[in-house]
């Protein structure tokens with residue numbers, strides 16, 4: 001009993017430090033951003049908002065963003081619900097493979113996807129356009145990627161996995177006897193889908209849809225690569241344009257736009273979690289029997305063809321395009337057998353400038369992942385394993401960071417850590433690492449918290465009562481048990497940090513140019529081949545990361 | 560109309576035989592229970608009748624209509640079988656209120672709204688849920704949800720009702736009263752019922768006939784009284800009620816207790832060689848003065864309305880249950896005498 005005081009102390013200090021760090025690096029920048037948007041030289045003044053929303057370009061960007069995000073949201077749900085049902089609830093052949101392929105675009109950096117679709121569908125030399133012209137003898141390219149439609153297309157393909165994952169998880173959780181009860185009541189499989197499955201899935205569908213909406217609205221890479229050449233501006237690209245102006249006015253206009261985005265995104269997410277906590281039917285269920293798969297009968301192979309077709313278009317086609325382009329000897333000669341070689345690879349892998357960026361990004365990813373995992377462990381421990389009042393506040397702060405659009409985080413860090421508030425991180429690697437941590441720690445906390453909550457408190461108490469300190473208990477008892485989730489949590493920070501573009505693009509300095517930024521520059525300078533080679537390198541690293549992740553967590557967690 | 564026939568029904572999962580050679584003819588209006596330990600194939604059989612599983616072999620008929628014929632590869636879809644079913648997990652739809660849940664089967668049949676409401680209310684009256692008609696399932700207790708499920712299964716007046724352990728999630732008191740409600744409703748509607756349970760008292764009190772199953776095989780089909788007093792084999796005797804097994808040897812028309820050849824019993828089944836004698840604890844009379852078998856009092860457990868004794872007879876411990884407060888009548892170590900009122904005999908390892 002005597003030893004309980006110092007033990008409590010070490011716990012308290014660790015937790016206090018974590019909370020302070022989170023307040024300083026997540027909450028303060030966002031508050032500073034809001035303050036900056038509302039006060040000019042210390043005087044309350046909404047002229048920033050008036051200026052910004054008084055201009056037609058900005059209105060256009062706003063309506064474009066809303067329009068696009070709505071289209072992408074609706075399209076994603078319409079495409080995803082049947083896919084999730086087919087893969088989760090029927091005897092569709094090859095279900096497991098499809099599941100993996102359908103979530104694969106989740107782990108491909110969005111801008112790589114954009115580069116791929118530009119290669120496939122640009123109006124002058126897009127592979128797919130050329131192919132269709134050849135097949136149907138067309139004079140003109142049938143598709144133009146540099147349009148609202150093209151933008152919506154790429155956004156949908158890359159963000160629908162958010163909806164797919166949300167909806168198919170809910171479908172797996174649903175008690176299958178609810179559907180069987182409808183069948184035995186006389187309802188056909190299709191009518192059951194409509195009367196029971198769909199309404200029960202509605203909260204998850206809405207949640208998945210909102211996730212897609214927010215992701216599409218916050219995305220910078222895809223609109224920058226696909227929209228800009230066609231002069232289509234969205235909120236994120238407007239913010240970046242303002243920032244490129246470099247003057248105070250530009251920054252202030254950017255803050256006004258960013259704060260509007262933040263309010264909408266966080267508001268939607270709050271609505272979503274409220275809705276899920278109040279209307280989540282899927283968790284209500286008694287002891288359920290084995291899921292009974294709907295037999296597709298004569299529809300089995302047609303359904304297979306449709307799903308396979310979608311998988312090919314959504315994932316395999318763009319990936320192949322990138323890989324093939326990287327192995328072309330000369331872009332102008334097209335897809336001829338004698339035009340394949342590693343000619344494009346040699347200058348890239350021997351270029352010290354390029355390779356420096358690759359190693360730099362890997363390094364930043366590692367640093368961010370190590371710091372983030374330690375913090376995430378404390379935050380998760382605090383929220384699931386203690387009963388200190390306010391234990392879930394750090395968790396909430398981390399969620400707030402993750403829910404905030406990247407572009408908003410980047411801007412908040414710029415206005416806060418340029419020296420006006422003590423710390424000056426501008427143009428250092430640390431501002432990049434802080435931004436990665438703010439954005440990506442949340443997934444890591446979730447994963448670790450989930451596994452911590454399965455470690456029973458008695459294991460811990462047994463260690464404490466045998467005289468181990470709290471830190472020692474963490475090291476000896478908790479760590480080994482949650483080790484797989486810690487590795488998973490590490491990768492969940494490392495991977496998106498390593499290929500991050502949106503924030504890096506605003507925060508990098510002359511010595512801290514990251515891989516994502518380099519790739520973005522190459523693409524905008526129309527150096528497609530080097531961009532493809534670097535994209536393939538990124539994809540390889542992501543693939544290796546996922547394989548390790550899969551091994552460590554036995555398939556339970558992947559990106 | 561609703562005779563149900565299962566002929567040579569098998570269900571295999573890979574090389575696991577979940578159900579093997581199930582045969583039964585259920586008469587119209589009969590209440591049948593499937594009783595057996597966990598994993599014996601009760602649910603699987605019920606789901607084959609409902610149409611959620613396809614038998615690997617055999618034919619299922621309702622009346623003279625085949626609803627499932629594995630040889631012909633013919634399986635009528637569940638929604639076309641006209642069966643009512645109550646699931647163990649209730650399976651009440653959380654997004655519909657009580658009226659909509661119960662009215663759903665009628666809605667599928669395009670019964671007009673007014674008529675539907677009338678029938679639903681009748682059904683709710685029957686299960687005592689009238690005042691809960693407008694509620695959502697999340698505002699109901701487990702027992703109330705179970706009654707919604709029952710009303711929904713009955714509303715379309717199916718001639719066959721399947722219930723899979725419908726009471727196992729309820730507390731003991733509620734279970735008891737629901738038992739009588741289900742029986743009463745069944746009598747009133749004259750419906751054929753297949754009732755899956757692993758609770759023998761449920762099966763005994765409610766059923767016309769019980770099907771005792773073990774490891775995918777039907778062990779015995781019979782009336783509760785016959786199952787209890789004339790179990791077909793050692794497994795059934797063991798599963799239904801309490802029983803003492805005493806090793807014995809059968810010779811001619813007598814069966815001799817092992818360890819004391821002086822004690823023997825008739826051999827109506829004409830067994831030969833190694834056998835087992837079975838006596839239920841409450842079918843033994845205990846006395847101080849004399850009886851068939853002599854033993855020594857080993858232990859006594861006071862149970863309130865009865866006493867549970869352990870008596871050592873030769874090398875065997877025999878359990879004896881006597882009604883009333885006889886706890887102090889006997890002392891441990893005292894010599895006592897047992898009279899067996901009903902001795903059953905089985906071949907060994909039957």
Ligand SMILES: Nc1ncnc2c1ncn2[C@@H]1O[C@H](COP(=O)(O)OP(=O)(O)OP(=O)(O)O)[C@@H](O)[C@H]1O
Nearest residue numbers: 290572575577596597598599600601602603604757
């Ligand atoms: N889809 C399946 N694949 C493999 N084996 C199965 C499958 N379904 C059932 N079984 C096996 O069939 C046997 C019978 O299962 P069933 O669910 O019918 O048992 P039960 O009598 O209802 O048991 P309980 O009282 O526990 O509900 C079990 O051994 C089970 O493991």
Ligand SMILES: [Mg+2]
Nearest residue numbers: 601602603723
């Ligand atoms: Mg069962």
